[in-house]
Amino acid sequence: MPLVTDNLRLAELVAIVRQNQAFFESFVAFLQAQGYPTVKSFIEEQDDVRAVATIEQFLMTAHEQVLYDGIGRPYAKDVANWYFLAWLLRDAPAQRLGPLIKSIDGASMLERKAKLLNSVRKFVGPLFPEAEKWEWPTISEIMLARLEGSRRALKGTTFENTVRTVLRAVIAEKQLPLRIGDSQVRIHDETYDVQIIGNTRTVLVPVKTRETMGGGHANLFTRDIHKAIAVAHENGYDCLPVVIAESWGGNLSALQCERFIYLPLNPNQTLEVETRLHEAVLELLNYLLEIK
Numbered sequence: 190m191p192l193v194t195d196n197l198r199l200a201e202l203v204a205i206v207r208q209n210q211a212f213f214e215s216f217v218a219f220l221q222a223q224g225y226p227t228v229k230s231f232i233e234e235q236d237d238v239r240a241v242a243t244i245e246q247f248l249m250t251a252h253e254q255v256l257y258d259g260i261g262r263p264y265a266k267d268v269a270n271w272y273f274l275a276w277l278l279r280d281a282p283a284q285r286l287g288p289l290i291k292s293i294d295g296a297s298m299l300e301r302k303a304k305l306l307n308s309v310r311k312f313v314g315p316l317f318p319e320a321e322k323w324e325w326p327t328i329s330e331i332m333l334a335r336l337e338g339s340r341r342a343l344k345g346t347t348f349e350n351t352v353r354t355v356l357r358a359v360i361a362e363k364q365l366p367l368r369i370g371d372s373q374v375r376i377h378d379e380t381y382d383v384q385i386i387g388n389t390r391t392v393l394v395p396v397k398t399r400e401t402m403g404g405g406h407a408n409l410f411t412r413d414i415h416k417a418i419a420v421a422h423e424n425g426y427d428c429l430p431v432v433i434a435e436s437w438g439g440n441l442s443a444l445q446c447e448r449f450i451y452l453p454l455n456p457n458q459t460l461e462v463e464t465r466l467h468e469a470v471l472e473l474l475n476y477l478l479e480i481k
Contacts, residue, residue: 205261206333211254212273213325219247228277228323232314237307244274244303244310259336260347271302276335277328278309279317348396348456349373349382351463352431356385356394359470365477379420385429387480392427393417398456399434410434418446427480429473433462448476 217228223243225231234240248270256269264272275282286305295301321327356369370384374393383394395417399410414430421428428446435455450469454462470477 201261202259202333202336205257205259205336206329208257208261209332210325210329212252212256212269213328215252215254216247216273216277219250227320229320232310232317232323234310237311240310241300241303241307244306245299247274248299248302259338274306275309276332277323278306278313279331280309280313281335348398348433348462351466352383352394352396355463355466355470356383358467359474359477363474363477367477367480376420376424379417381417381421383431385477385480390427390480392429392480393421394429394431395421396431397434398432414444418444422446429476431466433466448473 220226220228220231220243223231223246225234225243231240231243234243250270251266252269255263256273258264263269272282275286280286286309290298290301290305293301293305295304317323353369353371359365360367360369366387368386370386374381374384380395381393382396385392385394395414397410397414397417414432418428418430422445429448429450430444430446431450431452433452433454433456435453450466450473452462452465452469454465456462
């Protein structure tokens with residue numbers, strides 16, 4: 190199979206960022222309605238009371254435009270404004286700011302969020318005094334980086350759901366006395382994305398995907414697969430790993446399990462992955478028949 194040399198992930202993210210430009214422009218229009226001619230003029234606001242009131246108003250504002258996440262889904266209205274302002278201020282709304290909200294004084298969640306964002310605004314503003322740091326070309330680069338981070342987690346969930354869907358389709362098609370669990374299973378610090386459940390036996394299915402081909406993280410990826418198998422076996426479960434990785438350098442014969450699914454595909458080839466996955470599951474039909 191030919192290698193996919195095009196960076197499909199980047200192309201998808203750039204398309205999403207371009208869609209999000211309309212949201213940025215609606216924010217600029219909002220600021221102008223509040224008396225700020227530019228984003229930079231708002232960032233440089235010296236009156237904390239006015240700045241907090243402006244942030245509160247924006248957090249409550251409903252926009253015609255939507256903000257899209259790393260896989261192109263619209264954020265909920267109450268989440269979009271919060272995430273956008275955090276990104277604008279070069280911060281992480283969930284990972285860093287989220288845990289801080291409860292420590293901020295305020296009569297409501299809205300007030301606490303606004304005060305926290307205002308504190309970040311006052312810190313970040315002097316770090317970026319140039320006007321272009323608050324205009325769309327720069328903000329689009331920041332958004333690209335933020336969406337790439339969120340995309341990895343979202344894509345992982347997408348493939349978990351794909352594996353569940355394909356397994357359920359084969360079970361229904363072949364009328365197997367099995368069912369697929371709706372949630373993950375956690376054993377110690379290891380998470381298994383999918384369960385194949387029989388009457389007396391459960392098979393754990395870790396789903397591992399990797400977009401790039403080399404580097405130190407490739408070794409960590411291989412180690413994670415081996416660890417998932419080992420922990421499952423140590424706790425009395427069969428393990429059926431699903432590995433979706435283009436040109437993965439791992440030694441398949443070294444995997445400590447009798448059966449696995451390896452698709453040598455770039456995970457961004459979504460439709461081809463689903464088709465090939467269905468074929469691979471059918472090839473394991475005899476194994477599925479053994480699960481009781």
